[in-house]
Amino acid sequence: EAGVAQSPRYKIIEKRQSVAFWCNPISGHATLYWYQQILGQGPKLLIQFQNNGVVDDSQLPKDRFSAERLKGVDSTLKIQPAKLEDSAVYLCASSLFWGREDIQYFGAGTRLSVL
Amino acid sequence: GDSVTQMEGPVTLSEEAFLTINCTYTATGYPSLFWYVQYPGEGLQLLLKATKADDKGSNKGFEATYRKETTSFHLEKGSVQVSDSAVYFCALSDQQSNYQLIWGAGTKLIIKP
Numbered sequence: 001e002a003g004v005a006q007s008p009r010y011k012i013i014e015k016r017q018s019v020a021f022w023c024n025p026i027s028g029h030a031t032l033y034w035y036q037q038i039l040g041q042g043p044k045l046l047i048q049f050q051n052n053g054v055v056d057d058s059q060l061p062k063d064r065f066s067a068e069r070l071k072g073v074d075s076t077l078k079i080q081p082a083k084l085e086d087s088a089v090y091l092c093a094s095s096l097f098w099g100r101e102d103i104q105y106f107g108a109g110t111r112l113s114v115l
Numbered sequence: 116g117d118s119v120t121q122m123e124g125p126v127t128l129s130e131e132a133f134l135t136i137n138c139t140y141t142a143t144g145y146p147s148l149f150w151y152v153q154y155p156g157e158g159l160q161l162l163l164k165a166t167k168a169d170d171k172g173s174n175k176g177f178e179a180t181y182r183k184e185t186t187s188f189h190l191e192k193g194s195v196q197v198s199d200s201a202v203y204f205c206a207l208s209d210q211q212s213n214y215q216l217i218w219g220a221g222t223k224l225i226i227k228p
Contacts, residue, residue, distance in 0.1 A: 106160065
């Protein structure tokens with residue numbers, strides 16, 4: 001079974017530029033998550049989708065971050081414009097459903113450096 | 116609200132040593148508990164889980180027992196290898212967290228040959 005696919009693996013941009021990350025979840029997984037992981041910290045949930053609807057985006061900085069999951073399959077996370085503090089690893093995870101027995105499966109992540 | 120506390124790292128051990136990484140939690144309900152591992156340059160992988168009190172999760176020689184009386188889920192391994200070097204995260208999910216994962220800060224494990 002193919003895992004969660006993310007691209008690119010690495011991205012270096014200058015502040016105020018735009019960047020987009022792509023995620024393709026495990027086939028059949030209804031729930032998709034985007035996390036931000038700053039070096040030395042645990043992941044911070046940015047947004048959770050259930051199929052193509054948003055369940056929780058309370059920690060997404062909506063003035064600069066946006067995400068979509070068209071057709072309830074793959075997803076794109078965008079940052080526009082980027083700030084220095086956005087330097088982090090952006091992780092995508094998916095799960096079959098959403099509930100007590102839920103297990104999240106993670107992609108390898110995209111490491112973003114903002115200069 | 117829910118929270119997870121892990122022992123601070125880094126934890127440095129010699130190969131074949133016994134490993135314990137402490138994890139305690141605060142939750143009002145009956146959470147599911149998880150250990151995830153992150154190898155250098157990789158994403159997070161589920162290592163083991165337990166969904167009710169006294170359950171023992173195990174995988175790759177690692178074990179953790181869900182202790183409700185002490186609200187703990189300590190990770191143990193009898194004999195560590197250099198390849199176990201990674202960052203280990205304890206996490207919980209429950210109805211109060213809307214079944215989202217509440218993460219500990221992570222514990223970096225370094226195994227020396």
